[in-house]
Amino acid sequence: MPQGYNGKILKVNLTKGTHEVETPDEKFFRTYMGGSALNMHYALKLIPKGADALGPDNVLCLSASITTGAPVSGQSRMTATAKSPTSGGIGDSQCGGFFPAEMKGAGYDAIILQGKSPKPVYLWIHDGQVEIRDAAKIWGKVTGEAEAILKKELGDEKIEVAQIGPAGEKLVRFAAIMNMANRANGRTGMGAVMGSKNLKAVVVRGKAKYKFADPRALGELGKWGASNTKQNPAVWDLHLNGTCGVLSYQQSTGGLPTRNYNEGQFEGYEKISGERMTETILKERDTCYACGVRCKRVVAVDERGHKAEPLYGGPEYETMATHGSYCGIDDMAAVAEAAQLCNMYGLDTIQTGTTIAWAMECFERGILTKEDLDGIEARFGNADAMLALLRKIGKREGVGDLLAEGSERAARKVGKGSEELCIGVKGQDLPAHMPQFKRSLALIYAVNPFGADHQSSEHDPSMTEEASDLEKQKLSEIGLTRRLPIQDLSSDKVNYAWKTQVLYSVMDSVNLCQFVFGPAWQLYGPKQIVELINASTGWNTTMDEVMKVGERRIAMMQAFNAREGVGHDKNTLPKKLFKPLTGKGPTVGVAIQHEELDRAIQDYYKLAGCDSKAKPTRGRLMELGLPWVAEAIGAA
Amino acid sequence: MKITVKFFGSFRQRFSREPLDLDLPEGSRAGDVVPRVEERFPEFARLGYAPLLAVNDAFQNASTPLQDGDRVNLFPPVHGGAPDARPGAAGC
Numbered sequence: 001m002p003q004g005y006n007g008k009i010l011k012v013n014l015t016k017g018t019h020e021v022e023t024p025d026e027k028f029f030r031t032y033m034g035g036s037a038l039n040m041h042y043a044l045k046l047i048p049k050g051a052d053a054l055g056p057d058n059v060l061c062l063s064a065s066i067t068t069g070a071p072v073s074g075q076s077r078m079t080a081t082a083k084s085p086t087s088g089g090i091g092d093s094q095c096g097g098f099f100p101a102e103m104k105g106a107g108y109d110a111i112i113l114q115g116k117s118p119k120p121v122y123l124w125i126h127d128g129q130v131e132i133r134d135a136a137k138i139w140g141k142v143t144g145e146a147e148a149i150l151k152k153e154l155g156d157e158k159i160e161v162a163q164i165g166p167a168g169e170k171l172v173r174f175a176a177i178m179n180m181a182n183r184a185n186g187r188t189g190m191g192a193v194m195g196s197k198n199l200k201a202v203v204v205r206g207k208a209k210y211k212f213a214d215p216r217a218l219g220e221l222g223k224w225g226a227s228n229t230k231q232n233p234a235v236w237d238l239h240l241n242g243t244c245g246v247l248s249y250q251q252s253t254g255g256l257p258t259r260n261y262n263e264g265q266f267e268g269y270e271k272i273s274g275e276r277m278t279e280t281i282l283k284e285r286d287t288c289y290a291c292g293v294r295c296k297r298v299v300a301v302d303e304r305g306h307k308a309e310p311l312y313g314g315p316e317y318e319t320m321a322t323h324g325s326y327c328g329i330d331d332m333a334a335v336a337e338a339a340q341l342c343n344m345y346g347l348d349t350i351q352t353g354t355t356i357a358w359a360m361e362c363f364e365r366g367i368l369t370k371e372d373l374d375g376i377e378a379r380f381g382n383a384d385a386m387l388a389l390l391r392k393i394g395k396r397e398g399v400g401d402l403l404a405e406g407s408e409r410a411a412r413k414v415g416k417g418s419e420e421l422c423i424g425v426k427g428q429d430l431p432a433h434m435p436q437f438k439r440s441l442a443l444i445y446a447v448n449p450f451g452a453d454h455q456s457s458e459h460d461p462s463m464t465e466e467a468s469d470l471e472k473q474k475l476s477e478i479g480l481t482r483r484l485p486i487q488d489l490s491s492d493k494v495n496y497a498w499k500t501q502v503l504y505s506v507m508d509s510v511n512l513c514q515f516v517f518g519p520a521w522q523l524y525g526p527k528q529i530v531e532l533i534n535a536s537t538g539w540n541t542t543m544d545e546v547m548k549v550g551e552r553r554i555a556m557m558q559a560f561n562a563r564e565g566v567g568h569d570k571n572t573l574p575k576k577l578f579k580p581l582t583g584k585g586p587t588v589g590v591a592i593q594h595e596e597l598d599r600a601i602q603d604y605y606k607l608a609g610c611d612s613k614a615k616p617t618r619g620r621l622m623e624l625g626l627p628w629v630a631e632a633i634g635a636a
Numbered sequence: 637m638k639i640t641v642k643f644f645g646s647f648r649q650r651f652s653r654e655p656l657d658l659d660l661p662e663g664s665r666a667g668d669v670v671p672r673v674e675e676r677f678p679e680f681a682r683l684g685y686a687p688l689l690a691v692n693d694a695f696q697n698a699s700t701p702l703q704d705g706d707r708v709n710l711f712p713p714v715h716g717g718a719p720d721a722r723p724g725a726a727g728c
Binding site: 233234236237240241245246248249251252253254265273274275278279468521584585586 | 644645646648649653685688690693694695709711712713714
């Protein structure tokens, strides 16, 4: 009898309308644990080389993990993985909420979605039962409406829904999978993949009798977290002010991306800060299953024509920055409305905001005219223009059809130097943590297999001399004891980036929230991740074994990309980052240097076991127990 | 000289939403605002960690000289870690 997991993987063939259940052994779960690593096993096995990311051959994998549903903060996460329509390489994205725990309760550790339904459908999975149902009533509906219709149709207010909005249906390349109407597997276009399969929603409900090995130990771990949440200043700030609490801090580092990443400070930052949100539009602090941190925001806005309803949650920091400072907009009500629109249409808020910011810079420079933009005067600071472009993207209407391709593809069509204004890596635009300030992110943004991502490694401040004792103690648990300046990118910093990337990779496989678990300032540290896994499963795993899971996931992603031709030449940064920052503040004049990045990338390949072209070596894959991957990609 | 102190993060809820106006002697440094804040809010002395100091929207160390009219923002350690407060580090 498995402990910590159901031992069941549901495979659904949407073309044929059939399903089957795989029951992998314990070794399989100990090798992959869940989430992203487990998904990569299926992605590599089932997605044929060269498959169209938006075609029926792509496979969308949704996974919980061996710890999902435990009575501990930060464990209810679901990972979505498939070939990405933004990069052509691997796509991967995590989401919290109640869906992950409910999905496991419905009887399955993972759901593997193959083929394409001949008509719009949704999946109804309850207590192990699987039904493919007609989605005619909800196709075309925004997420909040679809959720309400599903609750009525199924007669159950407690269903959990992973769904796409109209953006996913219309194959906006950066469409998200929405968890209910207020959380998102946002990045890398997983919602577009779901839409390409004519799959509107996955609905789950159930009380599967999976059991944890040591409920008492889990209870103790949960209690420890509850009693330490308020004592951890960074985590408590997440509770009080949400992720937007970091915005004012970024301003004082010169690392708040402003006007399409040309500047690192925004003069209107206080008007869109987390503190201001708490004092004005915040209605509630929401949470994920069994989590005591409660970092999710619920806001209500009805002012100057801008509206936002609590049903759609509230803006995260990334949303506030990409629709705020990236666009030169200091209007919190307008950004809250933008967040709601993204959640209604089912859009990655980061890529939506960055694409609009790119269009705004094109407009400011005369590359795109008012006529090109359907009459919209897209100047930096024009909130109405930002919202109008967002609506067009969500509907693929007018110029929105061009922007729905993302800035990189749009720039290829527009030309006229607009390519120089893009800020993407592998088609995924940069999040709101600037690598000009936090230098290890230059490396991670460049080499991360699914593009620029701020949640794939620990950021530089935790490695400085000034870091807290808590940060230093936790980093030492994974062997990191050197102290380095934020803007250092020496081989020691590369080692920091690699080791923390591996731990974050573990967390994306065990599906742990990176605000609650982590190697530095978070509530729980690396050793407690091992404790959580052992208490959930009854295994006697070690830090070394767990870190291998993280390395395995990264190697599988690198192998997938190598197979698809997304190699070393894509592991770079946008040209804009090599030019000095302008504006005001401590980062004016700062730029990434080509030489430092090139050297760091080659140092990184050595640590990761890749050749000089980013392909994992045969020896590396054998060491990680992946001989079948070595065969599949012809590793040397 | 007149210095304005503003509170950010959890400090805003714990201490004050409103800015604090201080009158400091000439030659004062950024760290000199801390004892003055502690006088006004005794709990500030019992934080258990050092606050982060930003002068006119740039993190600085405690020895940074202040000038009349400066604004000092006080932060708790924020998720994403502490900034590198050594002089010149942020702009190197």
